[in-house]
Amino acid sequence: MSRRPIMAGNWKMNNLTSESKSLIEGILAGIKDLNESQMPEVIVAPTFTSLSLVSDMISGNSKIALAAQNCHWESSGAYTGEVSVEMLKDLGCSYIIIGHSERRQYFSETDEMINKKAKSILAGGLLPIICCGETLEQRESGVTDEHIASQIRAALSGLSNSDIAKSVIAYEPIWAIGTGKTCDSVEANRVIAMIRNVVKEVSDSSTADSIRILYGGSVKPATIEEQMSMSDIDGALIGGASLKADSFNEIITNSMKVAV
Numbered sequence: 496m497s498r499r500p501i502m503a504g505n506w507k508m509n510n511l512t513s514e515s516k517s518l519i520e521g522i523l524a525g526i527k528d529l530n531e532s533q534m535p536e537v538i539v540a541p542t543f544t545s546l547s548l549v550s551d552m553i554s555g556n557s558k559i560a561l562a563a564q565n566c567h568w569e570s571s572g573a574y575t576g577e578v579s580v581e582m583l584k585d586l587g588c589s590y591i592i593i594g595h596s597e598r599r600q601y602f603s604e605t606d607e608m609i610n611k612k613a614k615s616i617l618a619g620g621l622l623p624i625i626c627c628g629e630t631l632e633q634r635e636s637g638v639t640d641e642h643i644a645s646q647i648r649a650a651l652s653g654l655s656n657s658d659i660a661k662s663v664i665a666y667e668p669i670w671a672i673g674t675g676k677t678c679d680s681v682e683a684n685r686v687i688a689m690i691r692n693v694v695k696e697v698s699d700s701s702t703a704d705s706i707r708i709l710y711g712g713s714v715k716p717a718t719i720e721e722q723m724s725m726s727d728i729d730g731a732l733i734g735g736a737s738l739k740a741d742s743f744n745e746i747i748t749n750s751m752k753v754a755v
């Protein structure tokens with residue numbers, strides 16, 4: 496089964512609107528001459544404040560899609576500071592990142608909240624990018640697999656197989672995020688294959704074959720080729736290296752050197 500790769504840039508809490516404008520201009524210039532049928536699906540996830548601007552700038556361009564970095568699961572109401580799926584759809588988002596370790600760690604997001612968000616995103620016709628990952632302590636104490644498996648089971652609980660098949664998972668070991676310490680590709684592939692197996696347990700094998708599972712954590716132009724040559728890694732969720740058009744574009748073009 497061939498799964499279309501995804502290269503997604505998570506801009507996190509960076510970029511004023513003027514900076515988002517130059518970054519997206521640089522990315523658009525970099526992908527302009529690439530052959531769409533050979534390209535990965537390119538996604539950018541700006542902050543809420545830059546979504547509208549970036550949405551306008553990529554409007555009508557089928558080579559690039561828009562993601563938000565978070566949402567609330569309710570459709571409207573008295574939830575000060577929150578943003579609903581419908582509002583993000585209205586701005587042109589196709590994807591919403593949920594369960595990023597920074598949200599779990601600093602904003603106390605639980606597996607139950609992430610599951611509610613996944614359901615609300617899919618009900619609204621958008622697609623979730625569901626993040627999971629272990630701390631260094633969990634890795635060193637040998638509980639990585641059981642921790643990740645339980646995050647995935649909880650996030651996908653109650654979803655139909657067709658909704659699971661359309662969803663995206665990102666495996667981001669927390670100790671590899673923003674540290675420059677990329678997870679060894681063979682090990683990242685092993686965990687991602689384990690995740691695919693958990694998906695199969697909660698759905699079926701064709702769903703597990705369809706779902707795209709990305710790796711995230713210090714992905715750079717120099718690491719992507721090896722990562723994309725692995726059997727189960729379907730793309731990357733990129734933080735720091737997605738904040739410069741040159742490095743993000745190089746990641747995209749380097750990823751295309753690997754036949755999928």
Ligand code: 13P
Nearest residue numbers: 505672673712713734735
């Ligand atoms: P870095 O690429 O900066 O390590 O960030 C990864 C990440 O958290 C993407 O969501």
